[in-house]
Amino acid sequence: MLLPYDMPDAPEVLDRREGPYGEVVLRRHGKLLQIIANGCFLMDTSDGRSERLLVAAARAALDDRANPRLLIGGLGVGFSLAHAAADPHWGEVTVVERERAVIDWHLDGPLAALSGPAIADPRSRIVAADLLDYVHETHDTFDAVCLDIDNGPDWTVTEGNESLYSPGGLADCARVLRPGGVLAVWSARPSPEFEGTLRNAGFRQVRTEEIPVARGVPDVVHLAVRPG
Secondary structure, three states, X not given: OOOHHHOXXXXXXXXXXXXXXXXXXXXXXXXXXXXXXXXXXXXXXXXXXXXXXXHHHHHHHOOOOOOOEEEEEOOOOOHHHHHHHOOOOOOEEEEEEOOHHHHHHHHHXXXXXXXXXXXXXXXXXXXXXXXXXXXXXXXXXXXXXXXXOOOOOOOOOOHHHHHHHOHHHHHHXXXXXXXXXXXXXXXXXXXXXXXXXXHHOOOEEEEEEEEOOOOOOOEEEEEEEOOO
């Protein structure tokens, strides 16, 4: 039995906001910062291996074109952006984040310690928008697109996000990719069905890279290349 002094401290809520898609919360639990959306744990600052591998896998799958442009869907706790900005190979890094609260936590809040240098990098750009709208409407094109806005294609944070992993959503992702560009999608578990959807949407070289975790099924990155 745990005695009171053995029990971990309860998480401390640092900010709580009602956004366009529900409640988002930033809290501190010991040394960790955690983001919670509508009561669902999204991510924390404990590791970042998955987020770094997402960007690294996209870079490795890309050809040797000069100064490639990277689009990251979801700012999160900033690991993906920080990893990309630390790599001089990327010519430009655009991050699309729909929650104004998350952007604020990075600009002048507790997460600034993680992402401050990356955001200050002149190659970096933060866009406050819903990723689904952005890939459907933007005229910008990219050499790699990294998606980390959900717990995976089969476990979305909000119901509307499901369309991103549908044939129509993947067509929009392909539209913003330059020929030979790479799509990388983080997931908390493998999704053979999503691999099939990628192939049916016209992507090539579809594969899945696993990220070992302490317990349970591995995290994965789904990778696919736009023909051309």
